[in-house]
Amino acid sequence: MRKQKSLVFPACLFLAAAVLMSCNSRKTAVPDLVTIWGSGGQEVRESLEEIAAAFNADSRYNQKTRLEIQFIVSGTSEQSLNDRLAAAYKAGEKNTGFDLLALDDMMIAAIAGQTGEDIFVPVDTAKIPNYKNLLFKPVIGEGIFVPYRGTAVYLAYNSDAVPNPPATDMELYQWIRDHPGRFSYNIPLTGGAGLSFAVTAIYNRLPPEAAMSAGAEWRDNYKTVWDEGIALLRELHPYLYKTAGKVQYPNKNAGTLTLLANREIDMCPAYVNMVLEQKSMGVLPESIKIVQISPAFSGALAGFCIPSIGGDREAAYTVIDYFLSSEAQAIAWNGMYAFPLIEPSELKDLKNAEWLTAANFSEIRYFSIGTLLYDVGQRWEREVGVLAR
């Protein structure tokens, strides 16, 4: 009995040591590793992983470094990537695994606000050969941000029910009043499409420079304008989609698209890439089309920033360069229908290329209002959301 017991303990130690040693040896065998940290929807994760796999298989690039993706799918955890970055930054850590951050440009101000202005290092575009092919140079995050795909919120509509979609915001609001129950938008803080609708209701009345400022003065000195925007949303409330006898705002971008697919509504704001992806999967019927109104809903560029607490910068530039290559841009379109930022005619083997031309992605309405996004969302909850009962 005693003999058996005395063997168990050393066996456990041996096992633990073997596991630890094998972990170590795996790390030292890889010469260089760049880790991209990202957060957002599942389709973004899959797209990044597809491009990473292509990178690791491309002999022009994989000799210099290997690429790995760490991703946090959005939802309640969206904040936690920013939290992790802030925690590492404030703890003064260096050479962490945050080599590259994949993010939407509107998140730059929010992250810098949580950490510090020097969280991102200036990007030396001379080290990125493909940078010159970019049709869209960054407006937000100039100098610290390299975009690789575009995203935008358009108006998605059922062309069978709506032969002539509205062309302007005022026409849209009037269409909503004329067609009660046939329009919906998601709760702003659960998805960017509904957030866009709420934000533009206010910001279409503010001077254009307000959209690029995170300053609190745009909220405090323009309170009457904000009140007017919220009043518009309250006025439109009774004309929205109803079920069980009352208005119901869906949760998340997907919630409104489900209603559109089921023909419970005829029109909603939606991310272009979500609509096209679902159309290609057959989840949305062919009759669903997208159109941009004027003034547009929001658009954004997604791309990379280089955190100052990351690792090898040269390897990071190599990775960014690949994302701007025609192969990677085509993978991004084919995978998640994200707008490519280089000349479309350069891209080969595009699926549903006619959708890209039809979307006519030529201008982006940028928003970089930092934490004011939360102010819009919270005012919406308190003054518009409460009406849904």
Place this chain on the structure above:
Amino acid sequence: MKKTVEPRPYLMVFPAVALMALVVVYPIFDTVIRSFRSSDGGWSLQNYRYFFTSPEFWEGLLFTFTEAVIVMLSGMAASFLLALYLRFSKSPAALLTGRLYLLPRFVPGIVAVYAVMNMIRDSGFIHRLLLTLGITYKPGMLFDMKGIVVCNLWFTVPFATMLISAALSKVEDSYIESARDVGFSRLSILWRIILPISGKDMTMAAVFIVMGQIGGFTIPYLTGPNNPKMLGIILYQQAGVYLDYGRAAALSVLMFLFCLAGAIVYIRTTMKDEIWETGRE
């Protein structure tokens, strides 16, 4: 005789206790402390005061408890009838049901909820089926308390049936037969024999059901109305939308206290010995 302290039991229990202390006890203490902190770092009751003066909270509390009681009553009724059927019927259908009734619980939560949503939504299966018969009917169940209740019953009924079946297995056939010999009606057997024997376990099942509903999030989030909100949704909003962790902590403590009331009922019920049990020593 000197009593030597044997360390081995403590060593064996230590990992589990340490883990519990780290991931359960410590966060609870941390949350309780955080709930008493004001936004400027001092001690204050402002977080609790917010909820006690918030109409949304009271509305949500009433909504949550109403929904919990409805799920409990309808779940218990359905489960009790099903358990009675499984216990006292010897038909092949009953034997088959006895093997299959737990299957719904093996379906992952979100999958089941989406399945039910696709049935009951205004453009769902029920609506489309009736449409083929020329009837336009929108159930109006989704995004309403009815939807939350129906989705919860998917998980509640198998679970409660399992508990009640275990309780009913304590009712021996001989009791029923003797009662019948003496001339008891079916209803009397139910009231005088079955319910007293299985009463404790049924109370336990009811308490579990109610306690589960108080903290419910997934089903209300997917199927519930925008207002009133269940407590789980209000908690999620405080943390995720308003980023007010002090208030989220306070609401967590309040929900914990509600569940504590349920736990007290549970413990007192199970600790209390029935008369016929005390006789057996």
